[in-house]
Amino acid sequence: MTDALLDIAGIRVGYPAPGGGTKVVVDGLSLSLGAGGIGCLLGASGCGKTTVLRAVAGFEPVLAGRIDVQGQRVAAPGLSLPPEKRSVGMMFQDYALFPHMDVAANVAFGLRGLSRVAQRTRVAEMLELVGLADRGGAYPHELSGGQQQRVALARALAPGPALLLLDEPFSNLDTETRQQLAAELRGLLKASGATVLMVTHDQSEAFAMADRIGVMDGGHILQWDCAEALYRRPLDRFVAGFIGRGTLVPAAALGLGSGGDVLLRPHALRPDPQGPLQAELVALTFRGPGHALALRLAGGSLVEIDIDDPDAATLAAQPPGSLVRLSLLDVAPVRFD
Numbered sequence: 001m002t003d004a005l006l007d008i009a010g011i012r013v014g015y016p017a018p019g020g021g022t023k024v025v026v027d028g029l030s031l032s033l034g035a036g037g038i039g040c041l042l043g044a045s046g047c048g049k050t051t052v053l054r055a056v057a058g059f060e061p062v063l064a065g066r067i068d069v070q071g072q073r074v075a076a077p078g079l080s081l082p083p084e085k086r087s088v089g090m091m092f093q094d095y096a097l098f099p100h101m102d103v104a105a106n107v108a109f110g111l112r113g114l115s116r117v118a119q120r121t122r123v124a125e126m127l128e129l130v131g132l133a134d135r136g137g138a139y140p141h142e143l144s145g146g147q148q149q150r151v152a153l154a155r156a157l158a159p160g161p162a163l164l165l166l167d168e169p170f171s172n173l174d175t176e177t178r179q180q181l182a183a184e185l186r187g188l189l190k191a192s193g194a195t196v197l198m199v200t201h202d203q204s205e206a207f208a209m210a211d212r213i214g215v216m217d218g219g220h221i222l223q224w225d226c227a228e229a230l231y232r233r234p235l236d237r238f239v240a241g242f243i244g245r246g247t248l249v250p251a252a253a254l255g256l257g258s259g260g261d262v263l264l265r266p267h268a269l270r271p272d273p274q275g276p277l278q279a280e281l282v283a284l285t286f287r288g289p290g291h292a293l294a295l296r297l298a299g300g301s302l303v304e305i306d307i308d309d310p311d312a313a314t315l316a317a318q319p320p321g322s323l324v325r326l327s328l329l330d331v332a333p334v335r336f337d
Contacts (some may be wrong), residue, residue, distance in 0.1 A: 037199070098140075108158070153188065
């Protein structure tokens with residue numbers, strides 16, 4: 001046992017394969033999440049992140065390993081505590097609000113074991129928390145997508161689960177609304193004191209929401225770390241390519257020795273007439289608010305760097321194929337041998 005509120009150790013989860021046997025979807029996955037923390041599993045569709053969430057919720061058994069919540073073993077081979085006994089709440093992608101119930105009734109749905117007075121008090125607390133104190137009598141169809149999300153969150157938090165699971169919480173919202181609500185939802189969750197494990201395929205959501213992020217591929221967590229460490233100090237080639245913008249280039253192309261590759265982020269190079277490096281200009285593009293400069297390094301590697309307006313104005317007069325001198329900024333490129 002550990003002090004973590006959620007402790008997952010070496011779980012394997014799979015499904016019956018069409019031709020017999022088991023198709024393993026998650027294998028040897030471990031993570032720990034402290035009380036009040038927000039963790040996120042980040043990865044492309046099919047990487048196994050939602051399967052992990054379902055195993056924690058009690059919807060899928062584990063074939064190996066274990067899952068503990070608040071120090072209690074809730075899953076292991078031959079052991080699967082029913083979902084309702086795990087002290088785990090879940091907010092689904094589609095929010096699953098009851099259309100025939102008003103907001104207050106939706107939030108009260110998981111409080112049926114309480115007296116009516118206690119229910120009303122708890123519902124009022126939750127609606128106040130999510131900023132909908134005056135919308136208890138409204139119906140889901142009368143609310144915006146963001147308001148529906150808040151109602152779903154209030155309903156999930158109302159019973160006071162030890163752990164809250166969020167499955168792609170912004171998938172039903174447009175891009176602008178998603179970006180706006182990510183930071184807002186994090187604030188609500190922190191205010192509630194909830195411990196949260198969420199899944200998403202969107203890096204900006206993960207970075208805006210989570211304290212710790214696990215980048216997943218092929219049923220494994222490749223790195224479980226804070227957002228800045230994933231960006232600046234990736235431990236794996238996949239993580240380096242998956243997180244943010246960047247290119248793996250031979251170290252020799254940057255004068256950093258002859259062995260291995262380095263991760264080059266868009267801010268790591270800058271145009272410098274006296275710079276020691278030289279590259280071929282491929283294209284200059286306005287991205288708003290700045291410009292992106294596409295370059296071909298020695299050896300043929302194509303990279304893209306961000307530049308400011310004065311540098312862009314100077315380079316705009318140079319035709320594609322001309323040579324640009326560069327300096328490597330005071331950064332520590334991550335090297336992969």
